[in-house]
Amino acid sequence: MASIRDVAIKAGVGIGTVSRALNGSGYISDETKQKIMQAVEELNYKPNELAQNLFRNKSGFIGIVVKNLSHPFMASLVKHVENNLYTNGYKCMLCEVGDNPNRIEEFVEMLQRNVMDGIICCADIPSSVSLAEIHRPIVMIDRYVTEGIPCIHSDHKRGGELAAQALLSAGCKNVLYFASSATERGCSMDRYRRFAEVCKQHKCKITAIDAGSKILNFQSGPTIWKKYISHFDGIDGLFTADVTAAACMKMLQKKGIKIPKKLKVVGYDGLDFTRFLTPELTTVCQNVPEIAKRSVDTIIRMIDGKKIEEMEQIVDVTFRKGEST
Template sequence: MATIKDVAKLAEVSTATVSRVLNENGYVHEETKNRVAKAIKQLNYKPNDVARSLFKGRSKMIALFIPDIMNPFFPELARAVEDMTKNHDFTFILCNTDDDIEKETAYIDALQQKSVDGLIIVSSTLTPEQLHHIQIPVVALDRKLNNGIASVTVNNREGSRQAVQYLKSLGCKKIAHVAGPEHVDNANERRRGYLDEVQNEDWFRLSLVEHGEYHYDAAKQATINLLKRHPDIDGLFVGNDLMAVGALKAAESLGINVPSDLSMIAFDGITLGETTSPSLTTMAQPIYQIGAKAAEMLIKQIEEEDTLTQSEEFSVQLIKRESTRRDEA
C-alpha cells in the first residue's frame, strides 16, 4: 500500500507539500498540485482519514441512531439520511439502539472518541443530563429530545385527529386505538389526537385504547383484546403501519372482515402498507423528506458553528387504500 512518502518521492516534492494539497491548507503552485494529484492517482494512494481528521478537526462522519432496524420505517428514513450525507461527502454510520439507554450511551462515547462530526438521533430514552454531555452537533428526528436541540418531526397529534375524523366520515360508530409505547413522544401525541376526537362521544371508554408497543406481535394481541372486549368496534386507528399489519392478522384470526366489518387506518406510510391484503389506509409521513431535512440541518450545524437551533414540523397526508370502507365522496 502506497504511503505519503511514496507520493512525495514520485511527485518530487516534500511530504509537507503533499499534506497541504490533501488538506487544501496553505499555498501550493498549480503545477505542483497537478504533479501531486497525478502521483496520487498513479499510486492509488488512500489518505489516512484519522490523520486528516486530526489535522482538520473533522472526520466527515455522521451517525444516525435508530431504535428498531426491524421496523421498515427506519430503513426508509436511513436511506434519506445516507443520500444527503453522501451528497455532501460525509461518511454515514447507522447505529441500531433498541431504545436501550446503555447501547445509546456506549455508541455516543465511542463515536465522540472517534471524532464523529454529528449525530441524528431517534430516541425516547436519553435524559437531559446525558444529552448535555454530547459535545458535537445533534438533531433529533421523528421525536423531540428537548427544546435546546434541533428537531424534525411531523404533526402527529393533528394527523391522528384527521385519521379519526376520516373513520367518522365513513360512518364508524365505535372507534378504538392501538397505541405505541407510553414512553415515546410521538406515540403519545398520536394517542392525544385520537382522544381529542373521541373522548366526548357517548360510546367512549378508556378500555378502547390498548398499547401495541410499535411491534407486530404486541399489536396483534392488543387488537384481539380490543375486539373480544368490544365486539361492536367498527373503526380502528393504529399508531403505526407495522402494528397495523398485526392488527389485520388479529381481525383475520377472529373472522372479522376488513373493511366490511372493521375499517382500519394507520400512520407512517411505509412501503409495506401497499403490499398487505387489504392494503393499508394510512396517514403518510413524508419519510424521505424528513430524513433528508434532518441531515441537511446537521450538516449546516457542523459547517456553520453559529447556526441557531431550529425545529421543522412536516404535515402528514391521508392515503386511502383498501382497509377502510369506500367513502361516498
C-alpha cells in the same frame, strides 16, 4: 504501496508540504503543487483517509440511530438518511439500538471522541445520557429532548385529525386507539391528543390502550394480540400504527369480524406493504424522504457551524384511502 514519504522524495519537497498540498491547507506555489501531483500520479499514491481526517479534525462520518430496523418505517428512514448523506459527501454509520439502550450512550461517546461529526437519532434517549451537556451536532427525529437540539417530525397533530375524520365520516361511534409506549413518549403523543379531541367533539366514545413497545414488532404481533382481544368488544373503529393495524385485521378476520363492514380501521405510517393487505389499509402517510432530507440538511448546517433557525421542523402528512374504512 507508495507512502507519503515516497511522494515527498520524488517531488523533492518535505512531507509536511505534501500533506498540506493534499489537505488543501496553507500556501503552496502552483509549481510545487504540480510536482507533488505528478509524483502522486506516477507512484499511484493513495492517501490514508484516516490520517487526512485526523488532520482536518473531521471524520466525514455521520451516525444514524434507530430502535429497530425490522420496522419498515425505520428501514425507510435509514435508507433516505444514508442516500442524503452520500449526496452531501458524508459516510453513514449505523446504530440499531434494539433492546440495549446503552448502545446510544456508547454512540454518543463516539461522537464526543470525534469518531463522528454528528448524530441523527430516532430512538428514545436513556436517562443516563444528558444531550444538553454534549455540545456536538445532534438532530432528533420524533422526540423532543432539550433546548438547542433540533427536532424533526411529522405533523402528528394533523395525522390524528385526519384519522378521526376518516372514522367519524364512516359513522364510527366507539373507537379504539392502540398505542405503543415506545413511540408515544415523543411528539407522536400529539397524534393521540388531537385524535381524541376530534372524536370527543363529535361525541364519539374513545378507548386508549398502551400495549408497550413490543407491539410494533411483526413477530410478536399475533401472540400479543391474544391479550387484547377483549378490548374489541363493541368497537366500531380502530386507529393504530400500520404494523399493529395489519396484525389486528388478521386477528379480527379470523374471528369472523368483517372489515370495514363491522369495524373500520385507519393505520398510521403509510407503509408500502399495507397496499397488499385485504382489505387494503386506509392510512395516514408520513413523508419519510422529506423527514430524512431535513434531518441531514440540519445536521450538516450544525457541523458547518451555521445557525439553526427552526429548532422544530414539522413535515406534512397525507391521507391514503384504502378499503378498510
